[in-house]
Structures are given as C-alpha cells and as structure tokens.
Amino acid sequence: MSEEYVLQLQHIRKEYPGVVALKDVTLELKKGEILALIGENGAGKSTLIKCCSGAVIPTSGKIIVNGKEFTSMTPQLAAENGIAIIYQEFNNVKELSAAENLFLGRPIRKGIVVDKKAMEEEAAKAFEQLRIKIDPKALMKNLTVGYQQMVEIAKAIQQNAKILIMDEPSAPLTSAEVESMFMVVERLRKEGISIIYISHRLEEIYRLSDRILVMRDGEYVKTLITKDSEVQELIKLMVGRELTETYPPRGDCIKKDEVMLELKDVTGNGDKNINLKLHKGEILGLGGLVGAGRTELAEMIFGAAAKESGQIIFRGKEINPKSPREAIDLGIALVPEDRKRHGAMLGISIKNNINMPIYERNSTLSVINSKQEMEIAEKYRDNMAIKTPSLHQLVKNLSGGNQQKVILGRWLAADSELIIFDEPTRGIDIGAKYEIYKLMNDLVEKEGKALLMISSEMEELMGMSDRIMVLAEGEMTGELEKDEFSQETIMAYASAANIEEG
Ligand SMILES: Nc1ncnc2c1ncn2[C@@H]1O[C@H](COP(=O)(O)OP(=O)(O)OP(=O)(O)O)[C@@H](O)[C@H]1O
Ligand SMILES: [Mg+2]
Known part of the structure; x- marks a missing residue:
C-alpha cells in the first residue's frame, strides 16, 4: 500500500490472428524509477508498451494510471494522463523544423494563424530545460538521429509527461549520442519522471535501471532489482537456457x-x-x-x-x-x-x-x-x-x-x-x-x-x-x-x- 505506482498494467492479454502476443502480463512502475523491460525479439515488449498509448488495444486486462482504471487507452487519454512514448522508429516530419515537430498536431496559434515565433520560443525553452543545443529553426532532416530523438524527448517533456516510455532508444544512436541521452534520462528521473526503458544492451540496463522486468514469449517472467541481479541470471531468464559462450568458435579457414x-x-x-x-x-x-x-x-x-x-x-x-x-x-x-x-x-x-x-x-x-x-x-x-x-x-x-x-x-x-x-x-x-x-x-x-x-x-x-x-x-x-x-x-x-x- 505504501508503494506508489504511477502505472500498472494488469493481466494484459493481446491476441492477433494465429499469435498470442501477450499472455497475462503485469507490470508496475514506481514514481521516479527507471524500469528496464527486456526480452528476446518478439517477446512482446513493444506490444506491451503500445497498450499504454492506445496504439494497441489489449484483448483483456487493465491499465491503471495514477489510480485511474482503463481497459484500453487512446492517444489523447495517454497524453492527458501524462504518458509519452518514444517509439522504436519515430515518426517526425523531416521537412519541418525542430520547433514545428515539437508542436506537431497541436500548433500554437495566434488567432487563426500558426504562431511560428511562439513555437520556436517554447521549443528553445524545452531544449534548454533538457540542456541540449538544438536550433528550433533547424529542419529535422538536417539533424542527426540523436538530435531527432532529443526533439521527441523534448516534446514529451513539453507536453508535461510524467511517464516516459522509450523503446530501444539507443539502437540508432552513436556512442556519444547514447551518452547524452543517458544524461537526459537521468536528469528526468531526478525530476521525478518515471521511465520504462527497453533495450537489448545489458550494460545499459545495468547503468540506468532500478529494476528489470523480464519477458519471454509473450509472458511475464520476473522482476528483479538491478543491483542484486547478475548478467548470467538475466540471460537465462530471457532466453530460457544457459548461454555460456558469446562467440561461436571458428576453425582456421582463411x-x-x-x-x-x-x-x-x-x-x-x-x-x-x-x-x-x-x-x-x-x-x-x-x-x-x-x-x-x-x-x-x-x-x-x-x-x-x-x-x-x-x-x-x-x-x-x-x-x-x-x-x-x-x-x-x-x-x-x-x-x-x-x-x-x-x-x-x-x-x-x-x-x-x-x-x-x-x-x-x-x-x-x-x-x-x-x-x-x-x-x-x-x-x-x-x-x-x-x-x-x-x-x-x-x-x-x-x-x-x-x-x-x-x-x-x-x-x-x-x-x-x-x-x-x-x-x-x-x-x-x-x-x-x-x-x-x-x-x-x-x-x-x-x-x-x-x-x-x-x-x-x-x-x-x-x-x-x-x-x-x-x-x-x-x-x-x-x-x-x-x-x-x-x-x-x-x-x-x-x-x-x-x-x-x-
Ligand atoms: N499486427 C500484428 N499482427 C500479428 N502479429 C503481431 C502484430 N504485432 C505484433 N505481432 C507479434 O507479436 C509478437 C510480439 O512482438 P513485439 O513487437 O511486441 O516484440 P518485441 O519484444 O518488441 O521484439 P523486438 O525486440 O524484436 O522489438 C511477435 O511475435 C509479433 O510477430
Ligand atoms: Mg520491439
């Protein structure tokens, strides 16, 4: 009772024709924590988090956000309840500026005209808050993938998100970009934002997360406290078997x-x-x-x-x-x-x-x-x-x-x-x-x-x-x-x- 969960997914099931993508999965996210979500390709990680935004409608189960109960979400409900998702492949408009992307679908208007200047000012504030240097006027297509992602994060923050869900955010980034993303993520946690972080890179999971939820074949396996867990144990929980060697041996064939x-x-x-x-x-x-x-x-x-x-x-x-x-x-x-x-x-x-x-x-x-x-x-x-x-x-x-x-x-x-x-x-x-x-x-x-x-x-x-x-x-x-x-x-x-x- 004393635990404060900002988000609970309870007994989520999702069926597609011929596939049960999620079977009775439960996830609980505490305020201000980074919860890592791991599992093999196809384990159901993306499907699960898409239930939080309404991109996927669960076949059954409950979604509880700050004590409010839902059977499914819509993008609008998610936004109203402070949930933002950075997807595996983000959908920005390359021909628009960073500021315009930040306000995509909800532009600031002065009367009936779009107020570009106001959007640029607000965007500049949002970037400053994250301590990232992006020119609000820069066209999206001229920004590196790392900065494009930062625009997505800034957008979430600007919309006052309290729950940030990131689906393999490090995958497209360079190592330097990953470092700045980590800094932003850690800063957000300090500000009390709760984060679900999906990644296949275990070293990132150890560096960032407080707890780790493991999924396998659409099912919930276990939640562990990061600092008390061991890599070999995690791998075994994910894969379902021991994986001792990382690189298969090769004979001399040159x-x-x-x-x-x-x-x-x-x-x-x-x-x-x-x-x-x-x-x-x-x-x-x-x-x-x-x-x-x-x-x-x-x-x-x-x-x-x-x-x-x-x-x-x-x-x-x-x-x-x-x-x-x-x-x-x-x-x-x-x-x-x-x-x-x-x-x-x-x-x-x-x-x-x-x-x-x-x-x-x-x-x-x-x-x-x-x-x-x-x-x-x-x-x-x-x-x-x-x-x-x-x-x-x-x-x-x-x-x-x-x-x-x-x-x-x-x-x-x-x-x-x-x-x-x-x-x-x-x-x-x-x-x-x-x-x-x-x-x-x-x-x-x-x-x-x-x-x-x-x-x-x-x-x-x-x-x-x-x-x-x-x-x-x-x-x-x-x-x-x-x-x-x-x-x-x-x-x-x-x-x-x-x-x-x-
Ligand atoms: N629209 C769909 N129609 C049919 N099957 C689907 C659909 N969407 C997802 N699935 C199936 O659901 C399962 C879970 O997929 P999901 O994308 O959630 O996996 P994931 O854990 O995010 O994997 P990855 O690490 O590869 O991103 C997969 O078997 C996938 O084929
Ligand atoms: Mg995925």
Whole structure:
C-alpha cells in the first residue's frame, strides 16, 4: 500500500490472428524509477508498451494510471494522463523544423494563424530545460538521429509527461549520442519522471535501471532489482537456457593465397587512400568511431557511391560498379546499417522478402520453384530463429528485431561471394546474435565467402574478426592482427587523426 505506482498494467492479454502476443502480463512502475523491460525479439515488449498509448488495444486486462482504471487507452487519454512514448522508429516530419515537430498536431496559434515565433520560443525553452543545443529553426532532416530523438524527448517533456516510455532508444544512436541521452534520462528521473526503458544492451540496463522486468514469449517472467541481479541470471531468464559462450568458435579457414577483395589507394565519398586486402574465408572487421567513413567505404565497393580514384579489385579483376545492381550481379552484397530504410518490404511476406534476390536474378525466367522458395525461407527462419507463426506472415507484423533478421536472411540468400555487413546485430537479441555469428562462421568456413564487417560494438568486432582495420576521419589509421586485439589499441587508432593534429 505504501508503494506508489504511477502505472500498472494488469493481466494484459493481446491476441492477433494465429499469435498470442501477450499472455497475462503485469507490470508496475514506481514514481521516479527507471524500469528496464527486456526480452528476446518478439517477446512482446513493444506490444506491451503500445497498450499504454492506445496504439494497441489489449484483448483483456487493465491499465491503471495514477489510480485511474482503463481497459484500453487512446492517444489523447495517454497524453492527458501524462504518458509519452518514444517509439522504436519515430515518426517526425523531416521537412519541418525542430520547433514545428515539437508542436506537431497541436500548433500554437495566434488567432487563426500558426504562431511560428511562439513555437520556436517554447521549443528553445524545452531544449534548454533538457540542456541540449538544438536550433528550433533547424529542419529535422538536417539533424542527426540523436538530435531527432532529443526533439521527441523534448516534446514529451513539453507536453508535461510524467511517464516516459522509450523503446530501444539507443539502437540508432552513436556512442556519444547514447551518452547524452543517458544524461537526459537521468536528469528526468531526478525530476521525478518515471521511465520504462527497453533495450537489448545489458550494460545499459545495468547503468540506468532500478529494476528489470523480464519477458519471454509473450509472458511475464520476473522482476528483479538491478543491483542484486547478475548478467548470467538475466540471460537465462530471457532466453530460457544457459548461454555460456558469446562467440561461436571458428576453425582456421582463411585462404591466404586467394585474395577476394583488394583496395588500392581508394579515394572518394569522404575516404582517402584506403588500402586493404580481404581473403577468401576471412572476416575482416572495420573499426572506428561513427562518422569515420566505414559505411562510406562500403558504399563505394557496393556501387552506391562514386569512387574518385584508386582501384577496387574483386576476384582478380578491377571493377567499377556504377550501381548496387551491378555490384550484386558481380557477387557483392551489402547488408545495410539502416535496414528499415533500405531494406524490408514491409507489406510483403517473409518468404517473398527472403527470396527477393533470387526472383531478381531469375527475372527473365518466369518459373520459380515454390517448393525451393519455401525451403530457402525455412532455412533462414531456422538459422536465425525468426519468430513467426508462418512464413506467409507480412513483415510489418513482425517485431523490430525479427524484421531485421528477415532482411539479413534476404542478403544471405543472394549467395554473394563478398558480403559486407554494416552493424549486423544492431537491435538483435542475445540468443539470435549467437545464431547470426554462427551463420557468419558458416559463410566463411563452409562456403568460402569473404566478409567485411563494420561494427561499433567493440566486443563483437574483436570476437568475430580475423583482422581489424581501423578508420578515422576517412583514413586508415591502423591494422591489427588477432593477437594484437585490444579495446585500448582500437580506440587509440579510432581517435588517431585527432591526436596527431592536437
Ligand atoms: N499486427 C500484428 N499482427 C500479428 N502479429 C503481431 C502484430 N504485432 C505484433 N505481432 C507479434 O507479436 C509478437 C510480439 O512482438 P513485439 O513487437 O511486441 O516484440 P518485441 O519484444 O518488441 O521484439 P523486438 O525486440 O524484436 O522489438 C511477435 O511475435 C509479433 O510477430
Ligand atoms: Mg520491439
């Protein structure tokens, strides 16, 4: 009785055709606490929190906000009761300013005209309150993802939200942006705002949260006090089994005398004089800070950006792909970082998404063997544990992480010789990560492919690469063999360009 809960979700159930997304889930949020919500891809985290905004109407159960009881919410009820959600993919209007986005749908008016100046002043106040530097007049499209998210948070605060729900807020951010987001979140907690924080990154959960609620397969598993819990225990509760090793072992499969890809003094797209060699059967990691020019390099190899000078030699021949289409035909794949934007065809089925490159390749032959199609889709569903009742399910009905797995599967089904992975496991849960690592191992070990892997996760970079090359400000600053891997050395190279100048 003495506990003060600002939000209670009681016995929530949500059914979709063929899926029970939530079964009897109960969550209680205390005033001023950060409650972490964790669980594997498809566990039901996003569905649960969407019940708080009215984006999802529960099949049964109760929602109690500050003692007031509801069977379901609407966006308006949520706002009136001080609930704001920062969604996994936020929906701002890129062509409008930060201030206009902050007041989207409820502009300040002077008579009948929209009062831009008043909105800009109010926005400036809201940003100042969060101690973030954003020009209220700046167009959304010119802000980094981190700042776009800050606008969303400022919007919640400006609307006087007392309960802030954040669905994987760190996933699209750079590490520096994550730091500023944490500072804002911690400040909000001090001001008495209660926060539900969803993330797959356990180190964040430990740093931020007071308590942790674990879900598995649509069910409530347990709530723990963060400081009394242990990582291994959490993982076991989430995954339902012990996960002892983080990186699956890989045999020595590098073909030292078969160079798959060679770059000679490649310059362009913001990069300068890049030289590298990647062998058959090898995973080469590309390390560096965000903005170091790694994605830019991948784009040149993949024909998505123009090279100014230098040579790209692929399987012994110089290539100059003018488009991704050309690169794909040559046998190069790029699994992009921003999979939402570049990848999933949300309105079509999992099976068709995964088979897309095969359809494209066979576009002249109209016969597609549907048994084979199903087998390919099944293979990737099993390999990556894509959680779905059916491969005919539309991708838009999958959880965020499972959508990513579909896109990954699609690129793998393309059967390319060189696969570039840009942040392959972002937003993917711990168990599935392991499966993806195993798949990467198989690609080099059993199929003799070559992989170029961009990763900002230091552990992943060191755990999966055979060699690591580090970029800083568009230049290659270091190369490390496996026995030289260390976080300190990589960080030193990653900031090398700055040090030299300083
Ligand atoms: N509109 C829908 N139609 C059918 N099934 C759905 C729909 N929305 C969600 N689901 C299913 O509900 C389950 C829970 O999905 P949810 O998005 O809540 O997972 P999540 O825990 O947020 O996962 P992630 O970590 O991948 O974001 C999934 O199996 C998903 O496929
Ligand atoms: Mg989700």
